[in-house]
Amino acid sequence: xxxxxxxxxxxxxxxxxxxxxxxxxxxxxxxxxxxxxxxxxxxxxxxxxxxxxxxxxxxxxxxxxxxxxxxxxxxxxxxxxxxxxxxxxxxxxxxxxxxxxxxxxxxxxxxxxxxxxxxxxxxxxxxxxxxxxxxxxxxxxxxxxxxxxxxxxxxxxxxxxxxxxxxxxxxxxxxxxxxxxxxxxxxxxxxxxxxxxxxxxxxxxxxxxxxxxxxxxxxxxxxxxxxxxxxxxxxxxxxxxxxxxxxxxxxxxxxxxxxxxxxxxxxxxxxxxxxxxxxxxxxxxxxxxxxxxxxxxxxxxxxxxxxxxxxxxxxxxxxxxxx
Numbered sequence: 001x002x003x004x005x006x007x008x009x010x011x012x013x014x015x016x017x018x019x020x021x022x023x024x025x026x027x028x029x030x031x032x033x034x035x036x037x038x039x040x041x042x043x044x045x046x047x048x049x050x051x052x053x054x055x056x057x058x059x060x061x062x063x064x065x066x067x068x069x070x071x072x073x074x075x076x077x078x079x080x081x082x083x084x085x086x087x088x089x090x091x092x093x094x095x096x097x098x099x100x101x102x103x104x105x106x107x108x109x110x111x112x113x114x115x116x117x118x119x120x121x122x123x124x125x126x127x128x129x130x131x132x133x134x135x136x137x138x139x140x141x142x143x144x145x146x147x148x149x150x151x152x153x154x155x156x157x158x159x160x161x162x163x164x165x166x167x168x169x170x171x172x173x174x175x176x177x178x179x180x181x182x183x184x185x186x187x188x189x190x191x192x193x194x195x196x197x198x199x200x201x202x203x204x205x206x207x208x209x210x211x212x213x214x215x216x217x218x219x220x221x222x223x224x225x226x227x228x229x230x231x232x233x234x235x236x237x238x239x240x241x242x243x244x245x246x247x248x249x250x251x252x253x254x255x256x257x258x259x260x261x262x263x264x265x266x267x268x269x270x271x272x273x274x275x276x277x278x279x280x281x282x283x284x285x286x287x288x289x290x291x292x293x294x295x296x297x298x299x300x301x302x303x304x305x306x307x308x309x310x311x312x313x314x315x316x317x318x319x320x321x322x323x
Contacts, residue, residue, distance in 0.1 A: 046279070049221045050286045057291025058298065060213040065089035065295075067206035068108075068129055072117065074199035075124035083302055084115060090299025094292050096255045131170055132200065134248065136207035137241040138166035140215065144238020170200045214288075215240040221283050222268065226276035239267040240284075255292075261285060 069085030092107030105126055112122045142163040215237025222228030222236055243263035247256015261281040268277035 045224045046283060049224045050283050050290065053217045053221055053284070053287035054290030054294060056217050057214065057287055058294035060210050060217075061090070061093065061291060061295040062086065062298075063206045063210040063213070064093075067132075067203035067210075068125060070199075070203050070206075071125040071128050071132075072112070072121055074203075075128065076118060076121035080115075080117065087299045087302035088112060088115070090295045091303065092299075094296040097257075097289070097292070099254050101251075101254050101256075128170065128200070128203070132204055133207050134245060135166040135169040136204060137211050137245045137248075139163055139208065140211045140241035141238045141245065142166065144215075144234045144241070147234040147238075170204055171197055211241045211244070212237060214244070217287065218264075218280070218284050221287065222272065222276075222280050225280050225283060226268070226272035228272060232271060235271075236268075239264065243267070255288075257285070 065086040066082070068089050069080055069082055072080045072085060088108055088111040092104045092111060095103040095107050109119075109122050109126070113119065142160075146160070146163070216233070218240045219228060219233050219236040222232065228236060243260040244256065246263050247253055247260035250256065250259045253259050264281040264284065265274070265277045268280060272280070
């Protein structure tokens with residue numbers, strides 16, 4: 001009989017296999033495309049798009065941080081100061097580039113516990129973050145596919161169904177939160193159904209804005225490096241969100257490396273050519289890396305001069321004002 005550990009091990013092996021296959025695909029496209037000539041041709045534009053895109057991506061990352069703090073408060077960590085929560089998220093997000101793609105979650109959990117947050121609220125926020133991120137990305141992907149494709153035909157029906165399901169998923173999970181909390185014996189606050197549903201709206205909107213912004217950055221790079229026109233904006237935004245989902249779901253793919261690039265190259269090649277598609281995919285990876293590094297520095301800046309004692313004091317003060 002296969003145990004949970006065996007399933008987890010097989011999942012990791014399958015995930016690493018997907019990553020290796022994706023990296024081989026990306027490498028072969030880079031070798032075959034003559035990307036060196038494309039880099040030489042777009043040298044200055046490439047540097048500018050990566051630098052500007054990295055700054056914009058870091059700013060978009062603050063949406064993710066704010067959403068996580070809101071989910072923490074919603075899940076029972078109500079006294080969490082916004083500055084402290086954003087600092088934790090920004091500092092730990094860079095750890096997703098470590099093999100396994102889970103160390104940013106571990107870092108957040110440990111930092112949150114040191115801040116005095118409960119294990120239950122941190123786990124709850126992590127689950128809702130994952131579900132709502134995937135749902136928001138699926139909404140962006142399916143809506144983009146509807147705009148990009150032929151609306152009103154039978155082929156559009158799956159996208160409409162996916163969009164509806166993605167929109168409903170976090171709200172459905174919110175409704176199920178009380179019975180799940182009782183079954184798992186988690187000490188989560190009692191909330192009315194209306195409060196449960198309302199609490200997920202703001203993080204959901206944050207995630208939708210993040211994927212829209214990330215897709216727009218990808219399109220701007222496509223416009224600068226591959227001549228992508230305004231007509232391709234919905235398609236590129238949808239492709240970026242879809243590539244994110246694939247990278248997120250690939251077990252063990254550190255920050256989706258390899259998987260997302262493969263999806264972007266496959267999706268952009270038909271319209272822009274293999275060389276430009278490979279260049280844009282690599283430029284976008286550099287952009288996200290720089291953005292996450294800038295977000296890390298922002299997290300350190302937010303934390304500077306505010307020690308653990310001060311963080312805990314701020315938690316106590318906020319808690320007292322709510323009583």
